[in-house]
Amino acid sequence: MSERETKGKVGVKELSPIDVYKLLPKTNCKECGEENCMAFATKVVNREVPIEKCPPLLTREYEKAYKQLKEMLKPAIKEIVVGTGEKAVKIGGKLVMYRHEFTYFNPTAIAIDVTDEMADEEVLNRVNRTAQFSFDYIGQTLKLDMIAVRSTSDNPDKFKATVEKTVEKTSLPLILCSLNSNVLEAGLAVAPKARPLLYAATKENWKDMAELALKYDCPLVVSAPNDLRLLKSLVKTLLAYGVEDLVLDPGTFLGDGLGDALNDFTMIRRAACKRGDELCGLPLLGVPMVAWMDRGEAPEEIAKWKEAYLAAMQIVRFADLVIMHSVDGWSLLPNVVLRQNIYTDPRKPVAVASGLRVFGAPDENSPVMFTTNFALTYYTVASDIENAKVNAYLLVVDTEGIAVDSAVAGRKLTAEKVADALKASGIEDKVKHRKLIIPGKAARLSGEIEELSNWQVLVGPRDSSDIPKYLQQKWQTQT
Amino acid sequence: MTKPYGEKLSENKPVRCQKCGKSVRPKAPPLLKAKPTEIIEAEFVPPVETYPGKIVEVKLGATRGEGGTRGKSMVVGGETTPAFYTFEKPTPHQPVITLDVFDMAVPLAKAVKMHVKEVVGDPAAWAKLAVEKFEADMVTIHLISIDPLIKDASPKDAVKTVEEVAQAVDVPLVIGGCGDPVKDADVFAEIAETFAGERFLMSSVTRDMDVERCAQFIKKNGHVALSFTPMDLNLARELNHRLYDFLPREDIVMDLTTAALGYGLDYAFTNMERARLAGLMGDAELAHPMSSGTTNAWAAREAWLKMAPEWEPRELRGPLWEVVTALTLLLAGVDLFMMMHPAAVKTLKEVTRRLLNGGLGDANKFAEWFSKKI
Numbered sequence: 020m021s022e023r024e025t026k027g028k029v030g031v032k033e034l035s036p037i038d039v040y041k042l043l044p045k046t047n048c049k050e051c052g053e054e055n056c057m058a059f060a061t062k063v064v065n066r067e068v069p070i071e072k073c074p075p076l077l078t079r080e081y082e083k084a085y086k087q088l089k090e091m092l093k094p095a096i097k098e099i100v101v102g103t104g105e106k107a108v109k110i111g112g113k114l115v116m117y118r119h120e121f122t123y124f125n126p127t128a129i130a131i132d133v134t135d136e137m138a139d140e141e142v143l144n145r146v147n148r149t150a151q152f153s154f155d156y157i158g159q160t161l162k163l164d165m166i167a168v169r170s171t172s173d174n175p176d177k178f179k180a181t182v183e184k185t186v187e188k189t190s191l192p193l194i195l196c197s198l199n200s201n202v203l204e205a206g207l208a209v210a211p212k213a214r215p216l217l218y219a220a221t222k223e224n225w226k227d228m229a230e231l232a233l234k235y236d237c238p239l240v241v242s243a244p245n246d247l248r249l250l251k252s253l254v255k256t257l258l259a260y261g262v263e264d265l266v267l268d269p270g271t272f273l274g275d276g277l278g279d280a281l282n283d284f285t286m287i288r289r290a291a292c293k294r295g296d297e298l299c300g301l302p303l304l305g306v307p308m309v310a311w312m313d314r315g316e317a318p319e320e321i322a323k324w325k326e327a328y329l330a331a332m333q334i335v336r337f338a339d340l341v342i343m344h345s346v347d348g349w350s351l352l353p354n355v356v357l358r359q360n361i362y363t364d365p366r367k368p369v370a371v372a373s374g375l376r377v378f379g380a381p382d383e384n385s386p387v388m389f390t391t392n393f394a395l396t397y398y399t400v401a402s403d404i405e406n407a408k409v410n411a412y413l414l415v416v417d418t419e420g421i422a423v424d425s426a427v428a429g430r431k432l433t434a435e436k437v438a439d440a441l442k443a444s445g446i447e448d449k450v451k452h453r454k455l456i457i458p459g460k461a462a463r464l465s466g467e468i469e470e471l472s473n474w475q476v477l478v479g480p481r482d483s484s485d486i487p488k489y490l491q492q493k494w495q496t497q498t
Numbered sequence: 499m500t501k502p503y504g505e506k507l508s509e510n511k512p513v514r515c516q517k518c519g520k521s522v523r524p525k526a527p528p529l530l531k532a533k534p535t536e537i538i539e540a541e542f543v544p545p546v547e548t549y550p551g552k553i554v555e556v557k558l559g560a561t562r563g564e565g566g567t568r569g570k571s572m573v574v575g576g577e578t579t580p581a582f583y584t585f586e587k588p589t590p591h592q593p594v595i596t597l598d599v600f601d602m603a604v605p606l607a608k609a610v611k612m613h614v615k616e617v618v619g620d621p622a623a624w625a626k627l628a629v630e631k632f633e634a635d636m637v638t639i640h641l642i643s644i645d646p647l648i649k650d651a652s653p654k655d656a657v658k659t660v661e662e663v664a665q666a667v668d669v670p671l672v673i674g675g676c677g678d679p680v681k682d683a684d685v686f687a688e689i690a691e692t693f694a695g696e697r698f699l700m701s702s703v704t705r706d707m708d709v710e711r712c713a714q715f716i717k718k719n720g721h722v723a724l725s726f727t728p729m730d731l732n733l734a735r736e737l738n739h740r741l742y743d744f745l746p747r748e749d750i751v752m753d754l755t756t757a758a759l760g761y762g763l764d765y766a767f768t769n770m771e772r773a774r775l776a777g778l779m780g781d782a783e784l785a786h787p788m789s790s791g792t793t794n795a796w797a798a799r800e801a802w803l804k805m806a807p808e809w810e811p812r813e814l815r816g817p818l819w820e821v822v823t824a825l826t827l828l829l830a831g832v833d834l835f836m837m838m839h840p841a842a843v844k845t846l847k848e849v850t851r852r853l854l855n856g857g858l859g860d861a862n863k864f865a866e867w868f869s870k871k872i
Contacts, residue, residue, distance in 0.1 A: 324814070369764075425728065428755070463647055
């Protein structure tokens with residue numbers, strides 16, 4: 020199914036729990052919280068727990084086994100931590116090139132920029148909007164991750180002042196951007212222990228940047244626009260210099276350079292994951308904000324739009340971190356949702372348990388509705404019913420985690436399934452009416468459901484946001 | 499390679515003394531080698547792969563010379579590498595966009611409606627607008643009114659609608675059914691015969707239709723089948739396999755189901771990416787061009803709902819939702835996009851045109867982003 024795996028190295032899919040188990044203490048001591056070492060090994064292989072959860076393994080006696088396990092479980096793309104404390108962000112750590120080969124770890128981090136020539140108010144406003152960005156989606160809160168401070172002044176004092184203002188306001192990790200090491204060091208002086216990501220080492224300044232990265236123990240971006248040979252050479256050089264936490268910036272381009280931008284990311288990621296090229300096995304930085312570079316006289320919306328779609332393409336094609344300029348909700352929302360989608364675990368269906376759910380305190384006259392067990396559909400419908408503050412029953416029908424319209428088209432939602440679910444739920448003992456409100460998008464099943472279940476079908480709204488209005492207008496006139 | 503120079507040298511393992519036989523620890527050598535003073539050169543060899551499979555090329559629409567009446571025909575498929583891996587091989591054809599036209603009024607998002615409200619209810623005018631103003635490569639005429647649960651319009655009525663559209667525009671057409679397996683087959687049969695030789699794409703042939711009958715009238719009258727399955731590659735293989743008994747592979751495009759951004763796009767993406775890689779690796783039953791009902795993006799409430807002010811305006815959020823859904827699937831390998839919003843269409847065309855060129859960019863133009871004022 021997949022492309023050729025790296026030669027000589029066990030592919031992530033081929034690694035079996037036995038491989039891990041062989042190196043564990045095999046004492047079934049349960050200190051890790053699992054029943055036995057085999058259960059622990061299974062979780063380790065599925066990357067559900069780190070091997071450090073096994074205390075004996077960390078003792079001197081098992082030092083060799085620990086090292087072997089570490090090597091065996093090492094991701095193709097190195098995991099790098101930016102920032103410190105609770106808000107620290109892990110980037111990279113990917114095991115595979117394609118999502119279906121396992122799952123992707125560490126969702127693409129999104130950084131928003133400020134500059135050292137923006138007015139104070141603008142800096143604070145942008146930092147606040149970044150820190151406070153929040154969107155609730157299937158029981159998760161989607162957020163932004165970092166602030167990139169750029170020096171447009173090339174003036175160390177100005178840069179220092181902006182970094183200072185930023186760290187006063189937020190504990191989000193920083194990316195400090197300037198090719199001038201004096202400017203960067205001025206910024207580091209006010210955030211010496213913050214472990215920001217430094218941007219960037221180039222073929223001209225790499226020695227100064229390496230010294231800074233070592234002195235302040237910071238990860239460092241390596242930049243070589245559209246020159247992968249130089250990029251790799253710089254990585255090799257910096258590693259020899261002793262800087263280990265590196266991030267790759269092969270450049271982000273728009274216009275006719277879009278093909279290069281995608282190709283560079285793809286080649287680097289494939290070299291790391293499929294050819295075992297460790298110099299390429301590092302996180303990738305994308306910069307969708309280049310969309311603002313050749314804006315000319317065009318309205319801001321055009322740059323925001325281009326930036327958003329470029330970010331989407333990079334989130335899909337291997338970026339571990341992106342730097343963006345727009346803080347508009349309309350342009351960021353599709354990307355934080357896309358990122359969540361791409362980084363869900365394809366090994367697990369995004370479904371909730373089927374069965375009957377109760378909202379408020381329903382009685383024998385309360386409405387009965389149904390929806391599918393696709394997690395997103397369920398949470399959306401549930402939140403709309405809760406907001407309406409009505410007493411109701413909601414029957415969750417097992418559609419194998421598929422949404423209503425796709426499930427109807429794909430015959431995962433059928434009249435038989437609905438009728439069976441009604442019967443199995445025991446709802447017939449709970450209400451005295453026999454009226455089932457069905458999703459508007461399942462309208463075509465009406466007749467068949469009535470035939471099979473002997474319930475009267477009322478076709479509900481096509482979107483659950485209309486449930487409150489529907490119940491008010493239709494259900495009350497019904498009863 | 500990631501080991502720092504010091505680590506290996508400082509392991510400081512005991513060794514046996516050759517003179518006395520005792521185990522002794524050597525003195526730790528100096529920790530670090532000299533730091534490099536020049537760039538250490540490394541090679542980069544593009545990781546080019548070869549693939550045993552090739553995605554079949556399918557021609558949509560037929561010109562007068564080709565037995566139809568269309569002004570041009572379009573070819574989809576033909577890839578020999580994953581989507582836009584242009585460092586391996588050029589992409590043979592720019593992906594094609596077909597715009598939705600409905601044969602009656604349907605619920606539309608406000609952001610879409612504002613562009614088409616003049617033509618709703620007049621499929622011929624709508625098709626003209628799609629082609630002339632929005633630059634659609636093709637038009638999909640959705641025959642909603644044939645649905646027995648809606649208007650139950652007859653196959654003859656449907657033929658009349660298609661006739662109007664085919665007269666109004668000369669691009670290749672996609673014929674969209676209503677989702678009722680029996681009615682769709684009856685309507686497609688009538689249309690196939692009336693418009694013999696046009697290479698219309700029949701959207702779609704599903705597992706619960708009379709597959710044999712559909713394949714036969716599609717073959718006999720020179721059209722193309724859109725083989726639709728619900729996000730399951732085994733079902734897709736099975737349906738394609740059944741079609742092979744009557745149809746050459748060059749007459750089949752497949753639709754593996756598109757779910758909207760935020761509403762299962764991850765399933766659709768991975769399913770399509772797997773199908774494309776499998777096709778290239780030699781799985782002939784999946785080596786067909788892929789079509790996506792990208793319009794499904796508008797099923798996401800975030801695409802059309804009025805939300806709190808920080809997420810507005812929805813007039814931009816909505817089409818961007820469609821663009822992001824489309825681009826995600828473009829990178830999975832989709833060849834044919836069924837779309838809705840003119841701005842989304844324009845962006846997709848721009849992106850695919852640029853990607854076809856694959857590698858003529860001016861890196862310097864964007865390289866100084868970190869120091870530029872905006």
